[in-house]
Amino acid sequence: MLDVSGLRAGYGGVEVLRGLDLSVAEGEILAVLGANGVGKTTLNKVLSGVLPASSGEIRFCGETITRASAAHIVAAGLIQVPEGRKIFPDLSVRENLILGSYRRGKPDRARNLEHVLDVFPRLRERLAQMGGTLSGGEQQMLAIGRGMMAEPKLLILDEPSLGLSPLLVEEMYALIRRLNTEGLSIMLVEQNVVQSLEIAARAMILENGACALSGPASDLAANPELKRAYLGM
Amino acid sequence: MNYPPAIIAEAMVNGLLTGSVYALVALGLTLVYGVLHIINFAHGALLTCAMFAVWALVTFTGISPYAAILPLALAFFAGGYVLQRYLIGPASHGDDSNILLVTLGLSIAIENALLAAFHADTRNLEGDFGFQVIELGPMLISRPKLIGFAAAVAVAGLLWLLLARTDTGRAIRAVAKEKLGARLMGIEVGHIYGVTFGIGCACLAVAACLLMPSFYVNPRVGNAFVLVAFTIVVLGGMGSVAGALLGGLFIGMVESLGGLLLGDSLGQLGIFVIFILVLLFRPTGLFGARA
Incomplete structure (x- = not known):
């Protein structure tokens, strides 16, 4: 459903993505893993149309979106939950969620809101509270809920476990798995290699702006090189 | 100096009424600041522009200035949108300090264009607007000011509804932060900036329609209002809509009472004393967000 080939992008003269290829199939979780600074967030920005690609091609559900606007990409159903959540701090939880369906999913707004609140009962308790007053974990739930309001065909999650307590991280991964079993395609962009490989169908390791290693998650988990480099074993 | 209570009360009421139109001017300024994070230096020139538009429309077509509110507000909304989206936005290349300079340049251009077109003469509307008063108990209240107050409150209410209850309003508040x-x-920031700037200009158009029956226009008149509006915005808190409203009413009253107690020429003294006090002791304003 998402096919990226030969993608190059960067900031000013500095190239961050150096000819990246990847694909996400319908209904799967693809984990994109890598250390800090290998280009994970840059990749997400290019996919969402907030940073232009310098070359390469991005196809989503049969449509070329390489040069499409961020609004067009959202309308097509490619939704990103960004690193650092980027929720609206002085809008209420309800308004944050409602704005998730600003561009897409508006006709079924009320139904989707109920669904999100069923998935995240904590948000239901805090509906009238300002987004900025939530705890880190609640803000992450809000960011994911806001993304779900847009009825995503593919949901990109950028470091959803960042800054959460180990217990909340567990909860977050359980939730991602649950969303996937309900039929949502997910691209999980993470530094947390072990837990991401547990729930992903396939994975790729990003190094220096290109794919260093990719394959079924179980193969990667057993890969001796990966174990040495990322798991310290 | 002892004034009978009725005179004081009348001054306060008149001040409140004037303040409501100040609030409208301040509302546009604070909204643009809150969302685009820039001081719109063209605000005064655009107000002058709107006042000339009212003058021309009323003088040449003979319609009532109040009938001009809706068409002018719509025209200024559209003009403001185009100005921000296709001139100020692109010319600033995403740098806030550039926007400042662009709006400053715009104000100079508008002012001089008005000077060229209308010369430096001061004009006002033909008619007896100034003499229309309503007796309210012992007080004499200016009818245009009373209408101005009602209209300003209605516009503020509409604006609040827009910001609180519509997707566009929510998007405006979302983009601000x-x-x-x-x-x-999927919110297009450029579009939202344009809408916000357009709303600011529409507020000016309404304010101009409400002002003209009891005021005059010349190519520099807007600046006096914007100076007061700026005080209101600082007093109420930069970017706060409620602050602009209450601040406007308060400043209107201060000006009116100042005029009564200190004489017309010193009437505005109180406003700027308050301005300095606010900057000294509460720089975020009464309703200002934490920095």
Whole structure:
């Protein structure tokens, strides 16, 4: 459903993505893993149309979106939950969620809101509270809920476990798995290699702006090189 | 100096009424500041522009200035949108300090264009607007000011509804604080900036329609209002809509009472004393967000 080939992008003269290829199939979780600074967030920005690609091609559900606007990409159903959540701090939880369906999913707004609140009962308790007053974990739930309001065909999650307590991280991964079993395609962009490989169908390791290693998650988990480099074993 | 209570009360009421129109001017200024994070230096020139538009429309077509509110507000909304989206936005290349300079340049251009077109003469509307008063108990209240108050309150209410209850309003408030998050939800920031600037200009158009029956226009008149509006915005808190409203009413009263107690020429003294006091002791304003 998402096919990226030969993608190059960067900031000013500095190239961050150096000819990246990847694909996400319908209904799967693809984990994109890598250390800090290998280009994970840059990749997400290019996919969402907030940073232009310098070359390469991005196809989503049969449509070329390489040069499409961020609004067009959202309308097509490619939704990103960004690193650092980027929720609206002085809008209420309800308004944050409602704005998730600003561009897409508006006709079924009320139904989707109920669904999100069923998935995240904590948000239901805090509906009238300002987004900025939530705890880190609640803000992450809000960011994911806001993304779900847009009825995503593919949901990109950028470091959803960042800054959460180990217990909340567990909860977050359980939730991602649950969303996937309900039929949502997910691209999980993470530094947390072990837990991401547990729930992903396939994975790729990003190094220096290109794919260093990719394959079924179980193969990667057993890969001796990966174990040495990322798991310290 | 002892004034009978009725005179004081009348001054306060008149001040409140004037303040409501100040509030409208301040509302546009604070909204643009809150969302685009720039001081719109062209605000005064645009107000002058709107006042000339009212003058021309009323003088040449003979319609009532109050009938001009809706068409002028719509025209200024559209003009403001185009100005921001296709001139100020592109010319600033995404740098806030550039926007400042662009709006400053715009104000100079508008002012001089008006000077060329209308010369430096001071004009007002033909008619007896100034003499229309309503007796309210012992007080004499200016009818145009009373209408102005009602209309300003109605516009503020509409604006609040728009910001609180519509997707566009929510998007405006979202973009004010979290641009990237908004873009990732498919909100077009350039469009929202245009709408916000357009609303600011529409507020000016309404204010101009309400002012003209009891005021005059010349190519520099807007600046006096914007100076007061700026005080209101600082007093109420930069970017706060409620602050602009209450601040406007308060400043109107201060000006009116100042005029009564200190004489007309010193009437505005109180406003700027308050301005300095606020900057000294509460720089975030009464309703200002924490920095």
